[in-house]
Structures are given as C-alpha cells and as structure tokens.
Amino acid sequence: MDNIKETVLEVIYSIAPIALVITLLQFTIIWLPMEDFIQFLIGVLFVGVGLILFLLGVNVGLLPVGEMIGSALTKTKKLWVIIMFGFLLGVVVTIAEPDVRVLSSQIENVSGGAIPQSMLILAVALGVGIFVGLAMLRIIFNISIVYLLAGGYALIFLIAAFTPSYFVPISFDSGGVTTGPLTVPFVLALGVGVATVIRGKTASSDGFGLVGLASIGPILSVLILGVIYG
Template identity: 35%
Template sequence: LVLFLTGVNVGFLPAGNFLASELASNYNMLLIPLGIVIGYFIVIVEPSVHVLVKEVETITSGAISQRAMLTGLSIGIGLSVCISMVRVITGISILWFLIPGYVLALALTFVVPKIFTGIAFDSGGVCSGPMSATFLLPFAMGASEALGGNVLMDAFGIIAMVTMTPLITIQILGLVYKKRMIEAGEAKPIDKIEAEEDIIEYEEANLANE
C-alpha cells in the first residue's frame, strides 16, 4: 500500500495533471481522442477488472469470455473519458449525461439476461478503481485548470461517468449475446447456469431423501 500510494503521488497524479494541462493549453481538441485512447487502455491495468473478467468466464463456463468483457469495459471507459473531456471543453452540465445514461441502463435491465445485469452493475464499481481514480481525475482537473474552467463543476464527475458507462456497454453485450443465441437456435448457456443455481432448502432436501 505504501509503495502504491508513493507511486500515485510521485507518478500518476503529476503525470495526468501535466499531460492534460499541456494539451489543453496548446491542442485542446486533442483531449477528446486522447481521452478515448487512455480510457480504452486504462481498464487493462486495473487489477480488479482482471479478477472480475476471470470470475465471469469461470462461472459461465466460457460463455462470456475475458476478451469480450475487456472489450466491452474498454469501450465503456473510453466513452466515459471522451464525454468528460467534452464537458471540460464546453462546460456542459454532467446531469445531461448522467440522467439519460442511468435511465438507459435501467431500461436495459428489462430486456437483457439477468446475469448480464448483475455483471454490468458490478463492472461499474470495479472500473472506478485505484488506477482510474488516480490518473483520470488529475487528468480532467489539469485540463479544466488550463482552459480556465470551473474545476469543481467540469472536472469532478469523471469517476461517475466511468461508473455509469459499463452498465450500458455490458448490457448491450448481453443483448448481442441473446440475439446471437436466438439466431443460432441454441439453448443459452446462461439460462442453464441460472437454472442450476436455484437455492434448495436443506430441510426439504432431507425430507426428499427420506
């Protein structure tokens, strides 16, 4: 923990702040594409993400692969950083993104397989881990300060965006999965997993054996 916090204070915080400040001062429109790239790849170095995708692949017997999960999460985080950079440059309120985003995420819960809903909401918390918070937040703050914006209004909220977008992208992945299984006319492995995990009361099991 000491080594990690030292690395954060010496490396990630100053690097993120300096990089964004320099770009915003000279080439502010590059913040958007660079934000997409940073968001896409920062998921790969998030330790908790690797734990999640491995567990998902194991519990679904490979039906949801690590590669598919990482791709979905990377797209989501890239999108969230992109939107955050647009906010920093334009000063648009975060509510214009958060409210429709969460409405869409909640609407998707009614049409995707249940397991994808659970994974999506867990992914939102996992992606906003130590790597994201220690680099993306200083990155947004540095850009906002260089552009003369309101740091409290424009920079803060990037972690909220990082938490929200996986809810959408992973559930969209669930829709794609569901559609492909229906087109193939195959029994869904996800449905089998859900059926096997029905809770059996201990007393009822004993009565049945007797």
C-alpha cells in the first residue's frame, strides 16, 4: 500500500507542473478552444493513470525479473549464454519501447516512407542489443567504461563523416529514445543482477553505465543505415 501511495504522489508531482503551466497559458495567452483544453485535461488524467500503472508494473515486475535474469545467466558460467541473452533481451525490450515507435513513425511520415518504420526500429534494436552484449563483457572482465565510451563516440564521429547529413540528427535522436521508460529499468536491473553475482553486493554499482553504452549502439546502427541508404 505504501508503494502505491508513493507512486501516486510521484506521478502527481511529475504531471502537475506541466498541467499548471498549460492552464495558465490557456487563460492568459493562447486561449485554445474550450473543447481542445478539455481534451488536454482528459489526456493528462489518462497519462497520470497510465504512469501510475506503469511504474507499479516496473517496481513489481520488471526490476525484480531483470535482476533475477541477470543473476541466473551469470550462474551458468557460460560467456556465450550471457552475451547471447543480453543481446536478445536488448533487442526485444527496445522493440517494445514506445519512444522508439513514436520516433520511427515520425521519421517515416517526414521522409514520405523513404525510411520505413520497421527498418529503423530493427536498426535501433540491433544497436541496443549489440551494446548490451558488450556491456555484459564489460562487467565480466571489469573493463573501464571510459575506454568503451571514448571508443564508441570516436567511431560515431568517424562514421558520421561518411553519412548523409540528414541521418546524423536522426541517429542521435535514436540513441536518446532508447533511454525510455521500458528499456532503462530492465537493462539497469539486468546489469545489476550480473554484477552482483560476479563481484558481490559491494560491486553492484558496476552494473550501471549500461544505458549509456546501450545508447551508443543505435546511434552507430542508424549512421550505418544512413551510409547504406546514402
């Protein structure tokens, strides 16, 4: 019950500021038709209920399951199993990410269908999957995240030089949308589960940084997609 109360208050604190600002603008500057303003209020209510249910689902299901999967994979002591399932989980959770679908549909509309939604989703999902697998290696072999981030972004800027200019902002937006409400909790929990088994609770912080690494993957994959389309 306390968890439900805290979640409801968290959502209210998150949504209330934007609702108040829009309401203030409505009656001072913009003066939208009342029908549109009422639709906005109904939308805010739906978003609030949806976020409450989503956050409860994350706390009850996604986070515990993510940690248990990470722990179970590590206990197999098989490197290929950890990397393969890290890759697969990164792919499927990205495909389910609503932010990725919103971006891909917008790009398909703007490009007039030249960049298909399904192609962009697949490229982003593969990028995330590959780098989640790489992040598993980083945890297992205790590789410094600084080297991986520096190498990843150096590769990004190198490939960007050969990519059509209009693909560059798309690629960086693709990296941003993977840090959405579905991917982040699951990937973080997965990393913490792996790190906890390998080096104990005191080293569970090694499981962090996965989201930063995972966001590099879609940038690279979309840039490569740009080279192919270009």
